[in-house]
Amino acid sequence: MKFSLTWLKDHLETEASLQEIVDALNAIGLEVEGVEDPAERLAGFRVAEVLTAEKHPDADKLQVLTVDTGEGDPLQVVCGAPNARAGMKGVLGLPGAVVPANGMELRKSAIRGVESNGMMCSVRELELGDEHDGIIELPEDAPVGHSFADYQGSSPVIDVAITPNRPDCMGIYGIARDLAAAGLGTLKPIAFPEFTAEGSCPVEIRTDDPAGCPAFYGRVITGVKNGPSPDWLQQRLKSAGQRPISLLVDLTNYLMLAYGRPAHAYDLARLHGAVVARRAKPGEQVLALNEKTYTLDETMTVIADEKEVHDIAGIMGGENSGVQDDTTDVLLEIAYFDPPTIGVTGRKLGLASDARTRFERGVDPEFLADGLDLLTGLIVELAGGTASEAVHAGAPPSEAKVLQFDAGQTTRLGGVEVPPEEQRRILENLDFAVSDPGSSPGQAWQVTCPPRRHDIEGTADLVEEVVRIHGLDTVESVALPRAEGVARPTASPEQVTERKLRRAAAASGLDEAVTWSFLPEAEAAHFTATDDLWTLANPISEDMKVMRPSLLPGLLVAAKRNADRGAAGTRLFELGRRYFRGQDGMSDERATLGIVLAGEKTARGWASGKATHFDAFDAKALALSLLETAGAPADKLMVMGEAGEQFHPGQSATLRLGPKKVLARFGMLHPATLKAFDLDGPVAAVELFLDAIPAKKGAAGFARATFAPPALQAVTRDFAFVVPADLPAGELLRAVRGADKSNIVDARIFDQFTGGSLPEGTKSLALEVTLQPQDKSYKDADLKAISDAVVAAAAKQGAELRG
Structure with a gap:
């Protein structure tokens, strides 16, 4: 989640520096992934005034400007913007400045024979928006010679990784609350713009799906004037990576980003009758704001009127009722949706959005009425209009969780000494209500959790809250106690075998690779039948849709990546799991060692002349050596065919204990396999099926027979x-x-x-x-x-x- 330092200070009264804020965020468990300062990208750009503008002698669409930079003599600049004229103020990029949009470094140059000492910049060139019809026009009072970054009020942007268990911090106000609790400032109260509600809501609002939508609040605002948002609002949205659209849409996004409360605005003129939260009808369709049509089923909650569906509840609004530039009357919707229902709907439709991210993790059920009033006040203040009375259909979950908490647990579980009065202060600053423990020492506190903290399930979570606000960096690293005597082995025989194999493979000149356990469906299907694939219901992406049935696809992709970067030869191995669908419908995981040998085996030299490549016997030697390391009876193995259609039939085989027990397959890969992975051959490969290796007898594989050399010569x-x-x-x-x-x-x-x-x-x-x-x-x-x-x-x- 991104936000500017300026936006954070809208909610946090603090004198802390940027670095102190970043350090505090990391200390309380809100990991900062990066900080970007727009002022650094705008270095070398200044507020300048155009003194004269004359036609270029050799170009009809160019002008020669004389520009005052506030320092020294005016500069001559060639400009092709149609709005460039004498007397205007704009932004000049001086020689040495780098244009953010394309990375071009500005230099003194001759354009059509006329010297130019910089560039007058457009909004798009400075990545401040999409406008590119002309250069930036600044107000008349813009100070000539000042840094444009300082004049614009550019603020550093902080990028924080919010873990799924902290939806309360998916709004900047929640982050400010945590920082205030950590002693970095004072949390400002929410400022509610004043407005007067006049008359009852002209639209019937109700929820017919109390399970999927327990609460549906709304009101109508008439006579609004939509249009561009003010600069302060646009700057805040841009710092969060949002593109400003229009005032009404931007204000709903502002409410979501600032307070973690998604909302939606409908164009009242495009609605018909009552607006209802209900279950979708099987086969019902909706055209969403992303211009895609989705087919719904009866498990999904929607917002609809008497004519059609307008909203995939909690995920995305509909195109047919979204506000437009000419919208004058709006219906505001703020609701509480059941998190599991939203998650299931989003996965079924393959639809992700900022609203879904917040609703499926759990928004604050107490911030419905206040959120509606805050959004209403902002719209009335900035867009005008008259608001009706609010309609509160249904009620959100309101039962607060109460826990018995012993302050001594912080030391026992957290490993850090925090005085009880400090623990109480921290919890109360995070809006936990703490009862008076009384005069008896050691008596447990009764802690009431705020409803927005869905992640608090037990007293250990309260300990975590205390410790992280006190500072995770204050927890000392302490070794676990160790019993007296000789420690017993803790690794299983399988783990011991895998460790030996890793060392042996590395000692054989192979480099270990760690590839994804997920594959694109096409790559996975090349190594097993499509019906046997273990397909994920909720994949990270389309390229990670199927659990790997073999380790070779990931290694082949890695070999291809190495070859593309100029590697002459690649020797890779990976020890991991293959995944299949078991007979009971559960995942069947099998330990496997995969090897890929691609490119040159030895480089060209004076003795051999040409470079040599890997062959099937290299693969066989590795397979036998590593099987012996794993404890397989290498001298009893049978070499048989049928290595699989992925291998070359005349240059591959399997190693078996008996006709049916396959321990490994090795050989040269089939040309069709190389083509599927865009590899230039030849490529050798090995797969060792560790689950098929017979277990050693006696003492779980840890004991070995005493060696006695023979008395007689062989x-x-x-x-x-x-x-x-x-x-x-x-x-x-x-x-x-x-x-x-x-x-x-x-x-x-x-x-x-x-x-x-x-x-x-x-x-x-x-x-x-x-x-x-x-x-x-x-x-x-x-x-x-x-x-x-x-x-x-x-x-x-x-x-x-x-x-």
Whole structure:
């Protein structure tokens, strides 16, 4: 929420500096996201007077002005504005000044052969509005030579992040109240302009939906004169990021921004009969002020007359009844809407507005009548007109919450010593009513909460109020008490595994990435069937609509971003969760490690010449290494196909424990996948499904067997087999390792040969088999028996011993 320092001081009597105010806001939990001083953007712009204006000798639409800047000799300026003339006062940008609208630095220059020493500026060029028909015309009493920023009264703009639990601070008056309670000044009482109500309201106002709209207040003002707002009002709205529209609309926005009270003004001439808050009829439509038509249902509250719907209650008014420049009679509406109803309606329609933000969080139910009178007084004072008596249809929730509060809890829960009398002062300054605790020490106070504080649910919330106003920076950092002795492990086996994997992945040369758990629907659908997507009912944005079914889309987007910024090679990993819709309708979260290898593996050099790229074997090596780190039996894994349509079918595979238990998939991504993510290939990827890795046995995975080195030396034997050309080497290795598990401890392939005297369609694989004797050395008969077992096991895979 943005507001100017000037606007804040309309409600807070204070001598504090800007920095003191910013520090106080942060200290009381209202985080300041930034401070912008318009005076800095307007440095170099001065109030100047045009002394002479003559036609440019070489341009029909340009004039040569002589301008008095209040210092030294007049300057010559070339200007193309049609309203530039001798005797007027305007704003001159001197050489060196930067134009806010386009960032252009002004310099001395020759325009069509005539020297120009600056620029006379328009409203749009200084970002003070949209007008650009001519240069700014200042009043005759504008002081020549003065800084335009000082003359205009530019005020620093403070941007505060208001958390959802503090709707009472979504108006500047609420922020001023908190600062006053923190001792930074005195809260000014609300100034109500005087007006006289004459006659009863000519329009029937009622609420037929007490659940959705418990209270609907309104009155008619006739004979108003709409038009531009005064400068003070426009400046305040602009500081909040609002565009001034017209006096009547601006005053309703002013009430909302200053006091957190949304309101609406209808053009009475465009209404027909009674104005009613009711439930919408199924299929009923309304053309909103954003020029979009919305179809409503029976769960939504609307404001309607006898002819049509005019307002999506608490969210946005209708185009057909909005006030115009020629509006003379208005109906004011100030209501209290049920927060959950407003939230559900807004999500269904996908419609956000400032009013919705406030209503769905909860506005002050006590500020209806006063808000209506304040808005009425401002309209009568600035736009004229005659106000009718107010109509109060229904009543807002009025039951105040009462809590029993022990001042000692502030020390126990908040960790800071605050004297009881100071605690009482803070609560009372925040409009909490505190009863007299009596003479008994330790007796609890009875604290009555103001109805606008919807966030106060228990005594812990009162402690928070005391501590934050006392100053969050006064709370000392204190370590939690630690029991004597050796601490027990607190991390679960899953957490231990994830920590090991992070270290191992980083040690392998990968950079960790943290991407969003949300994806655009198109990217998510590329990695799973659309029907299986976990779609959010209330997404942050359309690009974050679906929970990710894979970690690869986020990593591919990150790789694309790196490539666009000139990165030759990208090695990324992420450890996170995939999300699916479970059979019970609940979210099914699965721990996963994703890896993307894109771009160059090694840069070009004198030895290799060309740069090399990642291939499927790089992905496989990483997958096996990390699975082993995670505790998977890497030597028992089967390499099988069907990695998924996102992968290249001839350059990808899965790692499985048995035909159905998939622990990982790896390989080169399919060209269609690269095209979908606008990536230039080749790109390798890995996904490790940590939830599929079998848990370790014993002591929840924390214990490990004691290592005892063998007493006898290992023996190696080499075998060469002729096998079918399409036989995966891993299948032969697995068969050989299982030939005699008590003696064979390892086997590896060290050579592959094709052609020569080998039959067509075959290849030769050479293996080194490691044998480990246990309690006695091998004899020739033992070695022959083991060799026979190896040959027999290989024969089952179609292998034949060479030579």
